[in-house]
Amino acid sequence: MKRLAASLLSLAAFLAAWKLLTVVTGTPAYILPAPEVVGERAVRAIGSGILWVHVWATLSEVVLGFALGAVTAAAIGVALGKSVLIERVLSPYIVAAQAVPILALAPLLDIWFGGGLLARVLVCALIVFFPIAIATMVGIRSADPLLGEMLRSLGATPAQVTTRLEIPSALPVLFGGLRVGVTLAVIGAVVAEWVSASTGLGVLINIADQGLFDTPLMFVALAALGIIGLTFYSLVVLLERRLIQTA
Amino acid sequence: MTTAASSHGAATREIDTAGLAVSAEDISVSFAVHDGRPIALQRCSLSVAAGSFTVIIGPNGCGKSTLLRAIAGLLQPDGGRVLIGGGAASTSPPRPGDARVGIAFQQPRLLPWLTTLENVALPLSLHGVPPAERLTRASAALDRVGLADAAHLHQRELSGGMAQRAGLARALITDPPVLLLDEPFSALDALTREAFDSELQNLWLERPRTVILVTHSVPEAVRLADQVAVMTARPGSVARLLTVDLPRPRDVRIGADSRAAETDAAIRATLASVKPPELAPWTSSS
Numbered sequence: 458m459k460r461l462a463a464s465l466l467s468l469a470a471f472l473a474a475w476k477l478l479t480v481v482t483g484t485p486a487y488i489l490p491a492p493e494v495v496g497e498r499a500v501r502a503i504g505s506g507i508l509w510v511h512v513w514a515t516l517s518e519v520v521l522g523f524a525l526g527a528v529t530a531a532a533i534g535v536a537l538g539k540s541v542l543i544e545r546v547l548s549p550y551i552v553a554a555q556a557v558p559i560l561a562l563a564p565l566l567d568i569w570f571g572g573g574l575l576a577r578v579l580v581c582a583l584i585v586f587f588p589i590a591i592a593t594m595v596g597i598r599s600a601d602p603l604l605g606e607m608l609r610s611l612g613a614t615p616a617q618v619t620t621r622l623e624i625p626s627a628l629p630v631l632f633g634g635l636r637v638g639v640t641l642a643v644i645g646a647v648v649a650e651w652v653s654a655s656t657g658l659g660v661l662i663n664i665a666d667q668g669l670f671d672t673p674l675m676f677v678a679l680a681a682l683g684i685i686g687l688t689f690y691s692l693v694v695l696l697e698r699r700l701i702q703t704a
Numbered sequence: 705m706t707t708a709a710s711s712h713g714a715a716t717r718e719i720d721t722a723g724l725a726v727s728a729e730d731i732s733v734s735f736a737v738h739d740g741r742p743i744a745l746q747r748c749s750l751s752v753a754a755g756s757f758t759v760i761i762g763p764n765g766c767g768k769s770t771l772l773r774a775i776a777g778l779l780q781p782d783g784g785r786v787l788i789g790g791g792a793a794s795t796s797p798p799r800p801g802d803a804r805v806g807i808a809f810q811q812p813r814l815l816p817w818l819t820t821l822e823n824v825a826l827p828l829s830l831h832g833v834p835p836a837e838r839l840t841r842a843s844a845a846l847d848r849v850g851l852a853d854a855a856h857l858h859q860r861e862l863s864g865g866m867a868q869r870a871g872l873a874r875a876l877i878t879d880p881p882v883l884l885l886d887e888p889f890s891a892l893d894a895l896t897r898e899a900f901d902s903e904l905q906n907l908w909l910e911r912p913r914t915v916i917l918v919t920h921s922v923p924e925a926v927r928l929a930d931q932v933a934v935m936t937a938r939p940g941s942v943a944r945l946l947t948v949d950l951p952r953p954r955d956v957r958i959g960a961d962s963r964a965a966e967t968d969a970a971i972r973a974t975l976a977s978v979k980p981p982e983l984a985p986w987t988s989s990s
Binding site (some may be wrong): 603604606607608609610611612613617621622627701 | 776778800801802803805807809811813814817826827830832874
């Protein structure tokens, strides 16, 4: 209750500061619209159904891309953590792929995968992959070798050592990677939409900016992106609390 | 010696001859480290009769735990061999995770995300025992070590002694014919430890099996052992075997018995003789 009040209070303070800034500086609405102008624009965009179309497109990319990227990254992260040889062989490619800016890779993926949803999902998956794979690898290696010996003394198979010890040991670090990854997925979606898409919040920002000079609509799209990121981040934290009881 | 105590011990041993013989023959183990290969065990031999209680005692770092791990099949000796079996059972070296051997480690090594009950049931769940049977058997095992009330607690909520008892229950749950205990009560204060020694002795009298226990405590050795193996300092081997032929159950006052005192003195004399020079007490007059 107290935490909810604190959150609402900080939101109110943020909006008040924003409003104050527009009043004091007298900035025109096409540069910095006041909060109530953005609010009114949001109501109209929701009412006409236009916002939902774009939110839905971005949401699907984020969800599918994050799921694909996280599952692949966790599986490869387990392999990297368990085998120094696999890490030696794969890590140059993984690091190189991460070092090339996603903005430069997105057009290539667009050409390869036909400019549809699949290409955009892959951009999200790619940007999500690195932090989760590395976190999983580090987490797997954090498993206590004494507990591993204990499991072997009980006749555990190597697969059981992974499922019963290494993966549970990796969870706290893995969730650190998931928290970073889920926010990156939103960035990946916008980047991919920027390259090629007809719907999505990235597209909406472009339309509002170049076609309509509708700055309040741009703010609506930005707020929607922030809310999507925050929502998924909170879902990850919630899942983390459910899965990890021991601090 | 009271006849009642003596016949109780003898009767229990005759009814149930559970347990398998263990023999370690000329075991040598060395570890690869950056500055060479220090030898942990050198031609160490130990013969343990089926159903008997052996205590291994020796100076710090003499390879007691290494010997236990070799007997459990958790490490392969560089030389020599371990054999488990005897009687009707076929004799063979232990494999890692050998079902004939249960081990309780010095640290209890519980999985922190499992409850005490789940930790104790772990050996069963690894081998696909159905949940209902797991629950029954784990509850019974917890009962035996006096932890029934702690079934749903996690490791962080257990005291050191409770965690060690949980480790013991986990080793007991599969009812292994050979039970290896690596200083299982080391974390306890003297009085609690004596109580645990009594519990352990009772568990063993109820259901005899081959027990090999590592300790630093001479009174504990005299109280629990049929046979005491005193080890030399590193590289470790068995310097002397002492038979403790005293009636059971033995209580803490066993030390007052003249034969117990003799055994106690013999263990201490052997320990003093095997101490390496750099570990000699600083108060030594020599």
